[in-house]
Amino acid sequence: MTSNIVWHEHGVxxxxxxELLKQQPRVFWFTGLSGSGKSTIANLLEQKLVEQxxxxxxxxxxxxxHGLxxxxxxxxKDRVENIRRISEVTKLFTDAGTIVITAFISPYRTDREFCRKLLDDGEFVEVFIDTPIEVCEQRDPKGLYKKARSGDIKDFTGIDSEYQAPRNPEIHVKYSDQSPEQTALALYEQLVSKGYV
Incomplete structure (x- = not known):
């Protein structure tokens, strides 16, 4: 970064x-293996929050x-940069007063902690969608595990690239038997009971 850039303070x-949005900015950072259900549950959670x-x-x-x-x-290296960019975007969204929900494998603990440190205390809520890899492979909605097992995809998380599960996530969701709707509702109730929404 050049030394000629100075942070400009704004009046708002x-x-x-x-206060205008009548809510506490927050980041609900979903992490888990490919096929764990992150995107599905995140989508259902967002719908529930918007209803509220x-x-x-x-x-x-x-x-x-597709864009950023x-x-x-x-x-x-690219995975680290991917999460660095997303972390900076979440910081902008929370600065705007928004509740941000992210759904990324984000396999490395240090990258998830990078985002946590960018935000104010209590704003980062790590949501671990804990689905056994066997279940993820059975679902395999995009056919990625099959390609990884056959060698068509290299550095696939959980197969030949490490996934570092959260040690102490704020929310731990074990998702395998319940429906997505049941899981999302239980997650929402946890968020409410812990005062995150």
Whole structure:
């Protein structure tokens, strides 16, 4: 970063924007293996929050790679950069007073902690969608596990690239037997009971 760039303070701050929206800015950071159900549950959660009058925005891994991160591959270096960019975007959204829901594999703990450190205390809520890899492979909605097993995809998380599960997530969701709707409702109730929404 050049030394000629100076942060410009504005007259309207995050607190004022949050007051207008009548909510506490927050980031619900969904992490889990491919096929774990992150995007499905995140989508259902956003619908529930909007029904409750909340101002939200959902950032999904595949969607972001169509634009903001369209120039990145899936090497370890590119995965880190992908999450760095997303983290900076979530910071902007929380500054706007918004509740942000993200659905990214985000396999490395240090990358998830990078986002946490960008935000104010209590704003980052790690949501671990804990689905056994066997279940993820059975679902395989995009056929990615099959391609990874056959060698057509390299560096696939959970197969030949490491996934570092959260050690102490704020929310731990075990998702395999319940329906997506039941899981999303149980998650919402946890968020309410813990005062996150």
């Amino acid at each position: 701050d995050k607190q004022r924007r949050a 009058g909340k101002h939200t925005y959902l950032l999904d891994g595949d969607n972001v790679r 991160c369209g120039d990145l591959g899936f090497s370890a």
